[in-house]
Amino acid sequence: MARSGGGSGPRQPLSVKKPGTRATKTPTKAVSKAASKAASKAATNAMTTAPETSTLRRGASRAKSNGQKPSQKAPTVAKSPRTKAGKQVIASVALERLLAEYPDAHCELDYRNAFELVCATILSAQCTDVRVNMVTPELFARYPDAAALAAAAPEDVEAIVRTTGFFRAKAKSLVGMARRLETQHHGQVPQTIAELVLLPGVGRKTANVVLGNAFGINEGIVVDTHVQRLARRLGLTREPDPVGIERELMPLFPRERWAILSHLLIWHGRRLCFARKPQCPTCSLRDVCPSADIEASAGSADLPAGHG
Secondary structure (H helix, E strand, C coil), X not given: CCCCCCCCCCCCCCCCCCCCCCCCCCCHHHHHHHHHHHHHHHHHHHHHHHHHHHHHHHHHHHHXXXXXXXXXXXXXXXXXXXXXXXXXXXXXXXXHHHHHHCCCCCCCCCCCCHHHHHHHHHHCCCCCHHHHHHHHHHHHHHCCCHHHHHCCCXXXXXXXXXXXXXXXXXXXXXXXXXXXXXXXXXXXXXCCHHHHCCCCCCCHHHHHHHHHHHCCCCCCCCCCHHHHHHHHHCCCCCCCCHHHHHHHHHHHCCHHHHHHHHHHHXXXXXXXXXXXXXXXXXXXXXXXXXXXXXXXXXXHHHCCCCCC
């Protein structure tokens, strides 16, 4: 009870306790125990995930240092040469041995002239050479030159090239390329990369194919999926894109060998150095390849297609 106002002592505050309610005590002991248990669990989780997190961070750091996204990162190669001199040794040995192993290496697209090679190479995007060679005889019979193809109806060309995939885009590129040849080059295929890449459907790879094979001009190195894979496996490049790979390969090989180099790497990739399960035990480059036997020991399913 509070004292009355007439008392001499200090006034006591009135109680705020509501009738019929019971004062509750804070369960400090229970809270403390629960907090302790949660902290312990968090610490355990942190210890468990720390190695994985550290690995991911190191991987991201390496990918960033290569200027690539993690998904684009060039595969790691065991004992990859760090100097140009080390890469030069591998490049020289690889060229010499592949020349001996594939003396008849050549472009496996069927063609009789530069115009036909341009058409066949456009069709070869995301398609095998074998399939392209099944389609081009009819295409070239109906449209033997740029003038004939330039006048073609796109849907007629689509019907012929349908089985090569992306047939609408390819038909559009073929007709557009032929029309550009007629209007800008008098129906003839130009002989410079600068002019070739302005043709619809023609990029640097196609331009290099045409120059090197139809005209014998070594302006660059054809970098297709096989060349990309083998160049990385041999430790000759870390670049993630074809242009970067070409730029790094060019100084490692004699200019007069650039065209044949692509054929050699493509032939080797198609016959032995497969994307999955490369035949390392029978490979003539096994003793100089930094990636030899890596897939056999680690399992091809765990490694990217560009590794081996």
